[in-house]
Structures are given as structure tokens and as C-alpha cells.
Amino acid sequence: MVDESQDVSIKEQMTMVFCYVDKSGDVIERFVDIQHVSDTTSKSLKEAIETLFSREELSISMLRGQGYDGASNMKGEFNNLKTQIFRENPCAYYIHCFAHQLQLALVAVTKGNVDIATFFTSCNSLVNIVGASCKRCDILRDKLQKDIMEALEKDTLPTWQGLNQETCLKRLGDTRWNSHYGTLLSIISMFKSVVKVLELIIEDGSIDNIG
Incomplete structure (x- = not known):
């Protein structure tokens, strides 16, 4: 194969x-x-x-x-x-490849369901917005590190495998359905930090202008 x-x-x-x-x-x-x-x-x-x-x-x-x-x-x-x-x-x-056939079937199903299609379109937009520039990625990374340190001090940090190793949102792949799963995991694990970045974008118009 x-x-x-x-x-x-x-x-x-x-x-x-x-x-x-x-x-x-x-x-x-x-x-x-x-x-x-x-x-x-x-x-x-x-x-x-x-x-x-x-x-x-x-x-x-x-x-x-x-x-x-x-x-x-x-x-x-x-x-x-x-x-x-x-x-x-x-x-x-x-x-x-059976996995590729399954991928094609899943994509066809999701495109036929408005709610699911809208959900993944929103996820893709979220990844694109947060990762639109190095500045935004750096701010996300900084906020993520602060959140991790805060959770460590409070002993509330989840520790399942690979959870705290992510430093950026994973992009959705067109040919591999498991990339959607990876994207969702990265959004969930960094949700608090992602929200803070989005709030900065709303408040300042463009986070790229932040000094």
C-alpha cells in the first residue's frame, strides 16, 4: 500500500x-x-x-x-x-484503499447534512482566522502556555497522551477524515486560549496590529 x-x-x-x-x-x-x-x-x-x-x-x-x-x-x-x-x-x-473509500463516503454524507457541513465549515473558518498570521499563532501559543502553567499550579491539568503538546490548531484535510478528528481535539484542548485570541481580534479589529 x-x-x-x-x-x-x-x-x-x-x-x-x-x-x-x-x-x-x-x-x-x-x-x-x-x-x-x-x-x-x-x-x-x-x-x-x-x-x-x-x-x-x-x-x-x-x-x-x-x-x-x-x-x-x-x-x-x-x-x-x-x-x-x-x-x-x-x-x-x-x-x-478501503480507508479512502470510507473517507469519500463520510464526506458525501456530511455534505448532505446541513448541520454537519455547517459545523465543519465553521471549524475550518476558526482555524483559518486564528492561524491567519504568525502574530496570531504566537499569541495563541503564549496564552496556551499561561493556561497550562495556571492549571499545573492548581493541579487541574488533564494529562491524557499528547493533549498538552499541541501549540497550534490542526487544519482539516480534504483526503483524510481522521484529520477532522485531530482538528476537533486541538480546538477542544486549546478552547480557552482560542476564545481569548478571538476576543482580542474582536476588540482590536486585527490582532496583527497589536504591538
Whole structure:
């Protein structure tokens, strides 16, 4: 299974996961590698896969399946990654990633429900407003740190994993539904600080003008 996405530094990264059956007949899924790719064309992705297989002394001829999302560079009819690998190994049948299919279904459902669509549109607007400038992000970070220190002094700081490591609101992703969950968690965990930033924006017109 292969997928590609931009990281926070706007560099294209390709991830690869192997799914195989062990000697006991159990299905095993393992994350194998993450590689920077110059672009996301099928040619570049194929070269990255071949490099990994060569490094690990594996052969594409042993593949029995390939799974990607529905992007055109992955599964389109001509000159795409699926077709290039299938030409080399006709036994490597293509399967549309189930997680991506679920993502498409969830997006379709939410767009069909006015309340849910409005809710996530509001979340997206909130993230964009608070993160519109470095100044706003810095103020959010400062207020968050003060809130954490205050909670520590009162011994009221929630401590579940990763909660207090967030320093900015996560943006909603178009292709991964779990990014919506991450966005909601970041809003909830930083809600008090976010409200303070919004109040400053209302009071001063533009927080970017605050000295």
C-alpha cells in the first residue's frame, strides 16, 4: 500500500506499508518506509518503490496486490502507478484503499447534512482566522502556555497522551477524515486560549496590529 502527502514543510512524502501472510497463516501489516519524492507523478513514485525494493532485496514479481487511493496518478487508466506495476507483474491486482473509500463516503454524507457541513465549515473558518498570521499563532501559543502553567499550579491539568503538546490548531484535510478528528481535539484542548485570541481580534479589529 502506498500513499503520498505533503508534510508540514510542504515537501512531498511517500509512505509504504506491506501486508503479507506469515508462516502461521496470519495476515500481518507493517509500516515499511517513508521517503521524500520530488513530485507525485506515477513515474517518481514507481522509481521510489523500485529503490526501496532493491534496497530490501525484494522483487516486484512477488507482489500479489497493490492498494492506493483514487487519485488519477495512482489508478488512472493510462501511464499510472497501478498500470506500470501491473505490466511488470500481472498478479499484482489493484484494490482501491478501503480507508479512502470510507473517507469519500463520510464526506458525501456530511455534505448532505446541513448541520454537519455547517459545523465543519465553521471549524475550518476558526482555524483559518486564528492561524491567519504568525502574530496570531504566537499569541495563541503564549496564552496556551499561561493556561497550562495556571492549571499545573492548581493541579487541574488533564494529562491524557499528547493533549498538552499541541501549540497550534490542526487544519482539516480534504483526503483524510481522521484529520477532522485531530482538528476537533486541538480546538477542544486549546478552547480557552482560542476564545481569548478571538476576543482580542474582536476588540482590536486585527490582532496583527497589536504591538
